[in-house]
Amino acid sequence: LTPDRTRTLVRLIKQSTGAIPLEFHAHCNNGLAPFNLLEAVKEGIRIVHTAIPPLANGSSQPSVFNVVNNLGALGYKTLVNVDALKPASEHLTWVARREGLPVGRPHEYDQAWYGHQVPGGMISNLRHQLKLMGKEDMLEEVLAETAQVRAELGYPIMVTPFAQFVGSQAAINVILGERYKEVTDQVIQYALGLWGKEGSDAMDAAVKAKILHRARAREIEKIAYPEPTLEEVRRQYGGADLSDEELLLRFYAGPEFVDALKFAPPRKHYLDARQPLVRLVEELSRKKLAHVFIRKGDFSLTARRGE
Template structure:
């Protein structure tokens, strides 16, 4: 049996899938990072432009500072960023020189492993991005072969993709990215050999979500078929719409005779920490999911589902979630079956939400959907429904977008911002609202210490601060009673 390595996704994809991408701040990451570094993971799936943006928006924290601090706290484990082709923060393509700066700064700040995720599986864009990552100095460049189900996406399709990237010296390995958790053990037994046989000796990894419980078997099948690295999550950040829980998978892999060189003691401490954090912050733990055949139709990944649920809750329409998912199936078909990976599931689900709560379907259409229909993201896999296409492109906003100039080159874009700011601040200001970046800078350095066991006391003290002056305070728990009376 083979030796299997693990990539941990708790800090990025597990958080994004289960906690809406806003569950971890810098202090919470740093508190456990030194222990994570001792576990023996092949790498840590650490960040993306989406999670960086959420850090700025939600915590007013500098995402570049977080990378640097995490790198110092985890010097022995590569940190990974996942990109979306030639894009950064926004869904529109940036100029090549802008993206080269992005990858340069990732590596300079402590990222050594970069995943190239091209949403349209455009091989030319994949190869161009890989060259940028290698030029930036990335130690490992990994291409995401995003898995989906359709008549076009058969084993020959993925085998052909593998063959086209096999000869690129700037690509070190590939991984099957299954954001919706659709890969069955049966399909893995044909898909994995088709890819491995065409990769020219490059290692293959597997990243599959537990949305309908399939990875518990597909991971074990993949390990027997030549997949060398499996992506997992720890404690409450595993299972559910996240990735497989590392503890159960470890037991099963070892039972089958595979070698997994992991420090089980350190791993247990990591899982215990996240369990205590989830309890202290009132965050949900991932639970094993039952098989749901509807996912094979709408293919919406866990992170997008949690975001859609949150959006519906904010407008008090959470009871219409299933209706939105049903509409998403039809929207995806009408848009030519885009692969449900960022940014397309967000587009599809947002449009489905507009269609459900609006007076008429496609009355409200986002700029992103218009750009998709215009072909700005690339050519759709199948033709867009003609009626839907005409309805979208007839909108005045579509004509405005068609008239927009292409992304400016880096030299021109720099002129819009002060010359004395760092490259990192420039990249944030060029892609995010100014008020959000200003608020982040005004907030100062992020906190670096966090103890989940102290959180209940801190919440109590915060609540006491909000009490009107002169109020009496009574604290009761079990047989304990404390009264604080104003003088």
């Protein structure tokens, strides 16, 4: 989005939706989300999505503190209790620094985003996956390849699941050093028209032929995909006692993922200066305490237990 495009789209959508409440959701990938959000409010949207630092900015949503300040400067009154959110922001910042996790920073404007259009929720995962393979330095090359793959697939809309199809294939092309040497099953399905004939028909003919000229494509073409009813899906994943929420999780994420959540490691406890002194001393005396992080104003101190 751009501010101009935001104004145009919000006006058209509001004309079509009438009294239905609209919400505005945008990621900060290209640095314009805070501006786009303000334009959406000016056009009448009253519910906007934000995030608490350090989880804001970067490829996330705009900072709630920044948005509240900007809306206030424009004369709008928000229902956000900023003072109640500050302790949460401080705690999350301490956790991020202790665990060596990234902290969201505002992005500079980058015109290239309008070429590949990789969504914010996907860019962080793509960066993480490349890092696990020791190929984080390939990110910019993968993004450039994403723009090319998207064009060759007929410019599919870059939302789930199509954004993942395009991004994953681009990463494979770059990592292997040969374009479409290996192709994901989802891209083959897309070329076969299983995700819609319109997308398949819009593909580059040469690329489509290369994707489908392999044994795996012929195997997938013969698959008769099941179309179970809701009752059949519920029986498959747990029966009548399963809540709708857990049913959706098991269906989309897989039973193994949901079961793994039940065996998560014990919750970690983090000390901070707001805790009573007695509680602080008790925690410091724990034999298994590995390190302590203390912060007050601009001063911070980290103490680690020796080996």
